Amino acid sequence: MTRSRAIFLLLAFLFLALYFLLRQEAVGPLTRTRIMMGTVVEIRVYDDAAEQYDDAVSAAFAEMETIEELMSPHRPASDVSRLSAADTPIAVSTETLEVLQLAQDVSAASHGAFAATLGRLINLWGFAEGEAQLPALSEIEKALAEIGPAALTFQGNKITKSSAALAIDLGGVAKGYAIDRAITVLAASGIQHASVNAGGDMRLLGDRAGAPWRIGIQHPRQTGAVLASLKLADRAVVTSGDYERFFEQDGVRYHHILDPRSGYPARLCQSVTVVAEQAALADAVATAAFVLGPELGMVFLRETEGVDGLIVAADGSIEVTPGLQELIEWP
Amino acid sequence: MALNDYWQRLTRLDRGIVLALLTFCALVFVVLGLRSPGQSVQVRQNQGTVFNAPLAEDRSVELQGPLGVTRLEIANGKARIISSPCPYKVCIGMGEIHREGEIVACVPNRLLVQVIGQQGVEKENRYDLLSR
Numbered sequence: 070m071t072r073s074r075a076i077f078l079l080l081a082f083l084f085l086a087l088y089f090l091l092r093q094e095a096v097g098p099l100t101r102t103r104i105m106m107g108t109v110v111e112i113r114v115y116d117d118a119a120e121q122y123d124d125a126v127s128a129a130f131a132e133m134e135t136i137e138e139l140m141s142p143h144r145p146a147s148d149v150s151r152l153s154a155a156d157t158p159i160a161v162s163t164e165t166l167e168v169l170q171l172a173q174d175v176s177a178a179s180h181g182a183f184a185a186t187l188g189r190l191i192n193l194w195g196f197a198e199g200e201a202q203l204p205a206l207s208e209i210e211k212a213l214a215e216i217g218p219a220a221l222t223f224q225g226n227k228i229t230k231s232s233a234a235l236a237i238d239l240g241g242v243a244k245g246y247a248i249d250r251a252i253t254v255l256a257a258s259g260i261q262h263a264s265v266n267a268g269g270d271m272r273l274l275g276d277r278a279g280a281p282w283r284i285g286i287q288h289p290r291q292t293g294a295v296l297a298s299l300k301l302a303d304r305a306v307v308t309s310g311d312y313e314r315f316f317e318q319d320g321v322r323y324h325h326i327l328d329p330r331s332g333y334p335a336r337l338c339q340s341v342t343v344v345a346e347q348a349a350l351a352d353a354v355a356t357a358a359f360v361l362g363p364e365l366g367m368v369f370l371r372e373t374e375g376v377d378g379l380i381v382a383a384d385g386s387i388e389v390t391p392g393l394q395e396l397i398e399w400p
Numbered sequence: 401m402a403l404n405d406y407w408q409r410l411t412r413l414d415r416g417i418v419l420a421l422l423t424f425c426a427l428v429f430v431v432l433g434l435r436s437p438g439q440s441v442q443v444r445q446n447q448g449t450v451f452n453a454p455l456a457e458d459r460s461v462e463l464q465g466p467l468g469v470t471r472l473e474i475a476n477g478k479a480r481i482i483s484s485p486c487p488y489k490v491c492i493g494m495g496e497i498h499r500e501g502e503i504v505a506c507v508p509n510r511l512l513v514q515v516i517g518q519q520g521v522e523k524e525n526r527y528d529l530l531s532r
Binding site: 100102103104107108109111200201264266268269270271277282283284285286287292293295298306307308310312313314315316342400 | 444447490494495501503505510527528529531532
């Protein structure tokens with residue numbers, strides 16, 4: 070290589086570097102945030118000329134609102150409220166049916182560590198209303214009657230409860246499903262690089278404009294600190310932790326992730342992070358693995374197809390599934 | 401004078417390279433100089449902005465929500481909620497925010513506090529999104 074050619078290549082490299090630096094500065098995401106589904110929902114779009122997708126982002130928020138209308142236990146006309154109040158088989162929307170079936174599948178696969186029929190128990194503890202209290206054991210036992218994988222039967226879009234008293238709560242899966250629906254709306258409008266983040270549960274569409282997304286995982290015992298980070302694209306990430314909603318009574322901390330088998334908060338984990346293709350599955354599996362604890366939870370994560378995860382046990386020890394080990398970075 | 405002598409000894413190609421490198425350096429300085437120079441704290445409620453202030457100026461502000469008054473403190477370049485009428489005080493537990501795009505929210509009191517940059521350009525961060 071002659072001297073002049075080497076210098077020419079050097080200059081070309083420098084100006085290319087400058088071009089990409091300028092381009093990086095010019096590319097800013099379209100970011101919109103709303104309070105909905107009892108949390109903060111943020112949608113970011115990283116495609117070139119992201120401003121043109123403003124309507125698509127509005128449509129994605131509208132889709133999430135539709136899911137909330139169908140599945141919120143606090144809206145009297147929702148499928149979930151109607152089903153909870155019903156004493157005869159009732160028809161539900163395709164969306165609610167899909168979520169109920171997923172919930173039943175995870176309930177069966179986790180041997181009852183997850184349930185869509187915990188409405189009475191959740192109301193009894195008062196976490197949803199913000200007036201949490203320690204219920205009497207007899208009340209807990211009553212609220213647990215007839216819950217479990219056999220509690221609901223499906224006939225087309227008609228659902229039958231095994232007992233009229235059963236109340237439905239899709240809190241462990243509906244938010245993830247709404248995230249999935251929002252991503253579907255964004256993708257259908259041609260967006261290739263976006264994220265939908267609902268209070269820390271998220272799904273990523275494509276990569277982050279040419280590079281993987283860097284997803285921090287909240288440290289369960291250090292506010293504001295990151296336990297680890299993941300480099301991901303086209304994946305959903307959901308974390309269930311005991312630090313979000315809790316109250317203390319007589320020196321004991323009671324958090325909101327209830328074990329359907331005992332009726333009390335699950336005690337074996339601090340947090341569980343699940344990575345999957347769909348947020349609804351990740352949402353349900355994270356809750357189930359949290360309830361199962363580090364040992365059985367890891368077995369459950371390994372046995373669930375398309376799922377990886379990280380479990381922080383109650384003693385602070387950490388276990389990671391093999392599929393996640395190459396993607397994880399520790400601080 | 402030494403610089404002049406040196407310049408005279410350079411070939412036309414060398415001079416071109418020197419000028420190109422100087423231009424490149426100047427452009428890099430311009431680009432870096434335009435980067436998000438200041439940040440502010442924006443508070444939104446029901447999709448409307450109810451408060452906006454620079455992160456660099458210490459202050460305390462009372463924000464009215466449906467449950468009552470939430471107090472926001474801006475101090476030492478960081479913002480945090482210091483009192484809230486909400487039942488679980490999750491917003492207080494979320495701690496301080498100072499990086500562009502970071503959010504603290506009091507969902508029951510319908511308040512969304514976010515750090516934003518003047519240019520609307522994200523700053524370098526250790527992660528893009530936080531799973532919690």
